[in-house]
Amino acid sequence: MANELHNYPRPVHFNNREDKEGPRILRRRVDKENQTFSFFKVKPLNPIIGAEIEGVDLSKPLSTPLREELNEALLEWKVIFFRNQAITSEQQIAFAKNFGELEVHPFYNAPTGRAKEVIQFNRNKVQKGFENIWHSDVSFREQPAKAAILRLMKVPPVGGDTLWADMGAAYDNLPDTIKERIDTLQALHDFTPSFSHLMSPEELLKWQKEFSAVTHPIVRTHPETGRKLLFVNPSFTTRIIGLDEKESEELLQFLFRQTHIPEYQVRFHWEPNSIAFWDNRATQHYAVSDYYPYERLAERVTIAGDRPY
Numbered sequence: 001m002a003n004e005l006h007n008y009p010r011p012v013h014f015n016n017r018e019d020k021e022g023p024r025i026l027r028r029r030v031d032k033e034n035q036t037f038s039f040f041k042v043k044p045l046n047p048i049i050g051a052e053i054e055g056v057d058l059s060k061p062l063s064t065p066l067r068e069e070l071n072e073a074l075l076e077w078k079v080i081f082f083r084n085q086a087i088t089s090e091q092q093i094a095f096a097k098n099f100g101e102l103e104v105h106p107f108y109n110a111p112t113g114r115a116k117e118v119i120q121f122n123r124n125k126v127q128k129g130f131e132n133i134w135h136s137d138v139s140f141r142e143q144p145a146k147a148a149i150l151r152l153m154k155v156p157p158v159g160g161d162t163l164w165a166d167m168g169a170a171y172d173n174l175p176d177t178i179k180e181r182i183d184t185l186q187a188l189h190d191f192t193p194s195f196s197h198l199m200s201p202e203e204l205l206k207w208q209k210e211f212s213a214v215t216h217p218i219v220r221t222h223p224e225t226g227r228k229l230l231f232v233n234p235s236f237t238t239r240i241i242g243l244d245e246k247e248s249e250e251l252l253q254f255l256f257r258q259t260h261i262p263e264y265q266v267r268f269h270w271e272p273n274s275i276a277f278w279d280n281r282a283t284q285h286y287a288v289s290d291y292y293p294y295e296r297l298a299e300r301v302t303i304a305g306d307r308p309y
């Protein structure tokens, strides 16, 4: 019996399997790397993505050189974290405005007493977390967000982590045949699969008129680093333009799976007053929904981006 199994034919392309083990291309940044920072300490959580920043007080206005260094740290590490920042909602907004104009989310209303740019995620025994799908925020917009800043106010006793994946690493490691295939393709992004459950049928029609599906390149170029990034996500990307439905779905599912590769990920464990600041162009994220019925309270402000190319 054992011999028979041993002789079971192996697939012809066994040596070209997409999920082959072995070395991966792991670069933090392609234009420059290993920058030194003079205003703060960088504590990496992973070799390529995610670092804690120590020695910055986010309640205070930023000097121009500090702001520029933080931007460089964000570009290099893609998501940077701060601990013990007991700041107000207004201070969070003021910090975010150092990096660009803020956007207002079309479907999330700001909580009472907060500026319109604030989104609150209040998850508890009534409302379970539903952000546990890989995504880049608002990729259904013509100009998806550049970056976002999330502040945790209440943290469950265990669980409630967030993961980010480096979409530059995801692109770098694709087989050449796939890179050639997707380099000039566009995909459709649509809010409907992820947000329609929050709307009545009438509201859905109204919003679909205002935010009709948009196309973005599957491979976008980072406007600040020039890096090629894989830019499709299972939350909003519905279809590849020019491919039939089956072909589109197979290719999308393969591309979506790239975020699952642990070498491209960082997982952050929150404490009250932890803050994450991520580059939404270069990453995708996934909020682990494992803490029900405990409470997890967070507020996000989002920095507007430009049209992917």
Ligand SMILES: [Fe+2]
Binding pocket: 131, 135, 136, 137, 285
């Ligand atoms: Fe998100």
